[in-house]
Amino acid sequence: MTKFLYKQLLVAAALATTTNIMAQEMTWSPTSTRFSLWTPSADSVKVNIYSEGLGGSPLRTISLKKETTGNHWVGLAAGNQKGRFYTFQVNYKGKWLEENPGISARAVGVNGQRGAIIDFTETNPKGWENDRAPLFTGQKDAVIYEMHHRDFSIDSESGIKNRGKFLALTEVGTKNAAGLSTGIDHLKELGVTHVHLLPSYDYGSINEINGEAYGGGNRVPSTYNWGYDPVNYNAPEGSYSTDAFTPETRIREFKEMVMALHKAGIRVVMDVVYNHVFDLGKSSFERTAPGYFFRHNADGSPANASGCGNETASETEKFREYMVESIEYWMKEYHIDGFRFDLMGIHDIETMNLVRQKAQSIDPNVVLYGEGWAAASPVLPAEQLATKVNTPQLGGIAAFCDEIRDGLRGSWSNNDEGAFLIGNAGNEESVKFGIVGAIEHHGVDYSKVNYSKAPWATQPSQMISYVSCHDDMCLADRVKTTLRNKSQKTKNKKLFTPEALVRLQKLAETAVLTSQGVPFIWCGDEVMRDKKGVHNSFSSPDSINTISWALKTEHKDVFDYVATLVKIRKAHPAFRMGYADLVRKNLEFLPVKQSNVVAWTLNGKAVNDTWGTIVVILNSNTKAVKQTVPQGEYTVVCADGKADINGLSVVKGKTVTVAPQSAVIMYCEEK
Numbered sequence: 118m119t120k121f122l123y124k125q126l127l128v129a130a131a132l133a134t135t136t137n138i139m140a141q142e143m144t145w146s147p148t149s150t151r152f153s154l155w156t157p158s159a160d161s162v163k164v165n166i167y168s169e170g171l172g173g174s175p176l177r178t179i180s181l182k183k184e185t186t187g188n189h190w191v192g193l194a195a196g197n198q199k200g201r202f203y204t205f206q207v208n209y210k211g212k213w214l215e216e217n218p219g220i221s222a223r224a225v226g227v228n229g230q231r232g233a234i235i236d237f238t239e240t241n242p243k244g245w246e247n248d249r250a251p252l253f254t255g256q257k258d259a260v261i262y263e264m265h266h267r268d269f270s271i272d273s274e275s276g277i278k279n280r281g282k283f284l285a286l287t288e289v290g291t292k293n294a295a296g297l298s299t300g301i302d303h304l305k306e307l308g309v310t311h312v313h314l315l316p317s318y319d320y321g322s323i324n325e326i327n328g329e330a331y332g333g334g335n336r337v338p339s340t341y342n343w344g345y346d347p348v349n350y351n352a353p354e355g356s357y358s359t360d361a362f363t364p365e366t367r368i369r370e371f372k373e374m375v376m377a378l379h380k381a382g383i384r385v386v387m388d389v390v391y392n393h394v395f396d397l398g399k400s401s402f403e404r405t406a407p408g409y410f411f412r413h414n415a416d417g418s419p420a421n422a423s424g425c426g427n428e429t430a431s432e433t434e435k436f437r438e439y440m441v442e443s444i445e446y447w448m449k450e451y452h453i454d455g456f457r458f459d460l461m462g463i464h465d466i467e468t469m470n471l472v473r474q475k476a477q478s479i480d481p482n483v484v485l486y487g488e489g490w491a492a493a494s495p496v497l498p499a500e501q502l503a504t505k506v507n508t509p510q511l512g513g514i515a516a517f518c519d520e521i522r523d524g525l526r527g528s529w530s531n532n533d534e535g536a537f538l539i540g541n542a543g544n545e546e547s548v549k550f551g552i553v554g555a556i557e558h559h560g561v562d563y564s565k566v567n568y569s570k571a572p573w574a575t576q577p578s579q580m581i582s583y584v585s586c587h588d589d590m591c592l593a594d595r596v597k598t599t600l601r602n603k604s605q606k607t608k609n610k611k612l613f614t615p616e617a618l619v620r621l622q623k624l625a626e627t628a629v630l631t632s633q634g635v636p637f638i639w640c641g642d643e644v645m646r647d648k649k650g651v652h653n654s655f656s657s658p659d660s661i662n663t664i665s666w667a668l669k670t671e672h673k674d675v676f677d678y679v680a681t682l683v684k685i686r687k688a689h690p691a692f693r694m695g696y697a698d699l700v701r702k703n704l705e706f707l708p709v710k711q712s713n714v715v716a717w718t719l720n721g722k723a724v725n726d727t728w729g730t731i732v733v734i735l736n737s738n739t740k741a742v743k744q745t746v747p748q749g750e751y752t753v754v755c756a757d758g759k760a761d762i763n764g765l766s767v768v769k770g771k772t773v774t775v776a777p778q779s780a781v782i783m784y785c786e787e788k
Contacts, residue, residue, distance in 0.1 A: 137442055140189065142219040143203065145234050150198040152181060153191045154205050154219055155435065156405050159183075161208040162190040165216060170202050170226020170233065170362060171326075202231040207405055217401040218349060220410075220439070223446070224364040225352045227326055229319040233364035237450075240368040242376060250454050251382045253310065253482045256513060256635060257578040257695030260683055261386065261484070262309040263586055264640035265343060266317070266357050271659055274666045275299045283317075283357045283370040287377035293666040297673065305381050307643060307676070308683040311484060312378055313386040313457055315587060316344030317371065319352045321395035322656070325361035341662060343587060343655045344388075345459060346395035346425070350443055375452050386455035386484055387447060391431070391440050392463040392491075393423035402429075410436050412496040422463045424492030431464040432497060440468060441475050448479045458514075461487030462504040463495050466511065469503040473512050486581050486635070489516030489573075508555075509575045515635060517581045520568050521551020525584050525625055526595045532652055535599030538621045539612075540737050540778075542712035548735070549706060549715055554633035555580040556697040560706035560717075576697050580634035584625045585642060590652050593645040596621045612739065619645070620778040623678050623758050624737060627780040628715075630682040631692055631733050633700050643679040644668040674758075681760035685782070688762065691721035691731050699724060707746065713737040714775075716744050721784070728784035736775040743774050747785075755782035 144151040152164045162183075165175040181190035204216035218225055218232035224240075226233055253259075270277045270285035276292045277300050279285045291300040298306050322342040338356045353371040355361030375385050394400040397419055402410040412420040412430045422428045430436050447453040456476070461469065469487075476483045489505025500507070505516045519529065524547025527534040537544040546565035553561060554577025555569070563570050574580045585592040596618055604613035622645055630636045640646070641664040648654055651661050669676055686692045694700050703720035719731040732746050748771040752764040757776035759765055768783065775781050 137438060140221075141223070142205075142221050143223070143232055143234055145199055145236055147197050147199075149196065150194045150234055151191065152179070152194070152203070152205075153189050154181065154207075154405065155187075155189050156207050157188040157409065158406055159190065159207045159209060160211065163206050164192065164194070165204045165206065166194060166198065167202045167204070167231060170231050170364075171228070176201070198234045199236055201234045202226050203234060204231050205405070209407055214404045214407070215399070217404040220401045220405055221351055221443075222349045222401070223351045223450075224368060225319055225349050225355075226364060227355060227361045228324065229321075229349045229352065229355070235364055237368075240365050240372065242369055242373045245372055245376060248376045248379055248452055250379055250384050250452065250480070251310075253384060253454075255482050255578070255695065256484050256515065257693045258687070259311050259484050259635050260309045260630075260686065261311045261313050261581075261635065261637045262304065262307070262640060263313040263315070263637065265315040265587065265662070267341065267659070268662050268664050269640055270300060272663050272666050276666075279359065281357070282359055283353070283367075283374040284359065286312075286374045293669060295667075295670040297666075297669045299666050299669070301377060301381050303669070304383055307680050308687060309383065309638070310687075311384045311386050311455060313455075313637075314388060316347070316388050316390055317354055317357065318344075318347060318389070319349035319354050320344040321346045321348045323354070323356045325355040341656055341658060345390050345655070347390050347393070348395050349401070350389075350391070351446055372451060379452070384454035384484070385452070386457055387453045388457045388459065389444075390459040391443070392429055392460045393425045393427050394429070397427040409433065414496065420496045422491040422493045422495035423460055428463050428495060431468040432501070437468045437471065440464075441471050444472050445475050445479065448476065448483070454480065455484030458485075458487030458503075460491050461514075461516070462489055462491040462502050464503045465497055465501050466503050466507055467501075469511055469514060473514055477513070485513060486515035486517070505569070506573050508573050508579050511579070513579070515579045515581050516573070517583060517586075517637075518551050518555055518634060520547050520555070520566055521582055521628065521632065521634075522584050524548045524551065524567055525628055526592070527599055529589060532590060532595070532598055533602050535603060537713060537715075537737050538596060538625055539600050539603050540713050540739060541603075545712065545715050548628060551580070551582055551634060552628070552632050552715065552717065553577065553700055553704060554582075554697075556700060558701055558704070560704070574697075576695065577633040577700055578635055578695055580632075581637050582629050582632035582634035583637035583639070584629055585639045586637070587639060588653060588655070590650065591639060591646045591648050592625055592642045593618065593622060594648055594650050596625070598650060617778060619672070619675060620758055621737070622675055624735060624778055624780055626679050627682060627755065627782075628735055630679070630686050631782070633692070633694060633704065636686070638679070640664060641668070643676050645672045645675055678758065678760050681762055682755070685754060685760070685762050689721065689726050689728055689731070690724045691719040691726040691728065694724055707732075707744065709744065711738070711742060714742055714744065716746075718747065728786065730785040732773070732781070732783050732785075734773070734775050734781040736780070737778055739777050741774055741776050743772050744781075746771055746773055749785035751783040751785050753781065753783040755780055
């Protein structure tokens with residue numbers, strides 16, 4: 118390249134000023150690569166170019182120039198740099214900070230230590246330009262399935278070739294030893310609308326080198342982690358790729374996974390953790406603009422509402438901008454259809470609403486939800502935070518409902534404590550709180566609800582209805598533990614039986630899937646997954662976290678039951694009215710004569726449901742109960758642990774018997 122042309126490129130780079138923080142830090146072309154970094158306090162900035170993702174000395178170093186306006190530093194590396202790697206270095210107060218791949222790296226080498234210079238058009242799988250999300254009408258219609266890549270496919274009996282990888286979700290026709298569907302076919306059979314992927318961006322707790330043969334291979338990392346320790350927010354995790362050393366591979370395989378799920382009729386939700394980073398001192402943010410991106414206590418120490426050593430400052434102009442642009446990037450580049458925000462209560466309301474507005478401008482039916490709490494009190498005032506109590510200020514963003522969760526199975530903080538499911542009286546109003554979707558409803562006595570003494574959702578679609586998720590005992594373990602304890606305390610050995618565990622598993626899923634909130638299933642609960650009683654299994658080995666696909670054979674009746682409930686919910690709008698006024702007018706709780714029973718009717722006619730009047734009854738007692746219902750002739754579709762959308766039996770009159778530890782769902786057609 119001539120000196121004249123190089124000077125012209127520098128001029129062009131200088132003119133291409135950018136105000137947004139996620140301006141592409143690396144832009145490749147066959148003739149040059151442009152670098153850009155936002156840093157407000159640097160004395161100087163340089164880029165180091167390497168031949169490999171790890172090790173070795175720089176091939177060259179380029180000094181960046183500060184733009185005449187703003188705080189972006191830009192520069193060009195002449196010639197074709199494709200296949201090489203880079204790091205930024207910032208000189209701050211006369212000292213060179215450590216190298217980093219930049220805060221917005223979109224392609225990285227092994228372990229995410231260096232950015233990668235690639236041609237992104239080469240990362241698109243065949244047919245990517247025609248990939249479209251399945252038709253979907255809005256958050257109220259979602260049925261969400263949360264899963265960890267490795268848990269879902271690592272079992273040797275999964276029948277999956279690319280076990281523990283993104284590509285596991287592209288394999289069709291996989292079966293367990295009994296010939297039952299596994300993998301993506303299992304998800305289709307279950308009928309969920311969305312798969313919620315635990316963190317899939319580049320995270321820090323897995324050494325990608327340990328599990329990969331250099332230049333390729335399909336081995337599994339020697340360690341395990343859920344991935345709530347972000348390093349590079351905008352690049353996929355290498356340990357889920359078949360080749361962590363080749364940056365294009367992880368990107369292409371992630372896209373192949375998304376495309377396969379879309380083809381299967383399933384949308385994709387990504388778990389995002391913008392509230393903290395893996396290691397504050399080593400993070401690209403701190404090595405780019407020391408002190409800017411994180412909150413601090415009055416004494417200058419890092420604030421720690423995340424419980425992970427730091428908390429990001431979403432209220433600052435540039436981190437707010439960063440979150441919005443990162444969400445936009447994942448939606449446009451990777452076709453992501455929804456996001457779950459970890460510890461959303463750390464973020465400020467204004468930022469979350471800007472995120473929502475941007476996401477909805479791309480896809481009006483995007484699904485957005487998060488944890489409406491923090492691990493400790495954030496630095497910001499409570500009224501500014503995106504906590505559960507402030508959900509009405511968050512538009513369409515939903516929050517997890519720990520009221521129904523703990524009302525069903527017992528307190529999160531005490532694994533030995535049971536609740537409604539094992540027949541402990543006094544939890545009925547907490548269950549009802551979740552049934553109506555955490556909205557204002559005349560049938561709920563809020564003074565008796567476990568955590569919230571007032572509704573916190575404006576619409577039922579702002580509430581995530583669940584009984585277990587990744588960071589807790591799985592449902593089968595929790596029921597097993599609490600029921601065993603009750604059996605020992607009462608010296609009633611008949612309480613704790615395999616049959617009782619199955620009945621209560623089904624009863625719990627019935628409550629979740631008949632709630633007016635958005636139902637959420639933790640992967641494996643539909644086959645009574647067992648984590649051997651481990652509560653916080655974030656780094657436990659595969660022997661704890663793996664879903665054994667033999668369980669689908671052992672508990673096929675549980676799977677069929679849950680799949681039928683999903684089918685019923687999707688087919689009948691009375692279970693997902695979506696609007697608070699409709700729920701208040703058309704859901705009525707029935708008077709009950711004893712504890713541990715929750716019963717209600719739904720006026721299906723009001724929402725054009727062919728089932729007319731619907732009755733749902735949950736009975737966690739160890740004896741059958743008789744429940745008074747409106748006079749009619751009912752088709753029973755769920756009773757005594759069995760479910761069939763076409764009907765199990767017909768009952769007439771105004772009384773129905775509900776078997777022990779089970780649910781009844783029945784309907785009376787409008788004449």
